[in-house]
Amino acid sequence: QVQLVESGGGLVQAGGSLRLSCAASGSISSIYAWAWYRQPPGKQRELVATLTRYGNTNYADSVKGRFAISRDNAKNTVYLQMNSLKPEDTAVYSCAAQTTWVARYDSWGQGTQVTVSS
DSSP states (O other): OOEEEEEOOOEETOOEEEEEEEESSSTTOOOOOOEEEETTTTTTOEEEEETTSSEEEEOOTTTTTEEEEEEGGGGGGEEEEEEEEGGGGGEEEEEEOOSSSSSOOOEOOOEEEEEOOO
């Protein structure tokens, strides 16, 4: 497992952008996969984006074309670039990592609040 700390959340107007960061405690080069999840107020957590160790990405339909997940191995950090934000993107965003071959995310950050005003 790794320790994950998110940052970059905040309040933004609709149409604006934010970049979330997920800093890992150690090297991320060997991590199998990454994910960003979000939990809107009063709703269940949902998967937003994934990134495999091979660079393959996948996105929820609701964010395709607006969000982008990426990583910087040198900085041990994964990012979520969020553009054209909508009020319905308001949620607590958390990053997660799959650190073993077992297909589940075993490391989680504490989350960062993103609020989009209309």
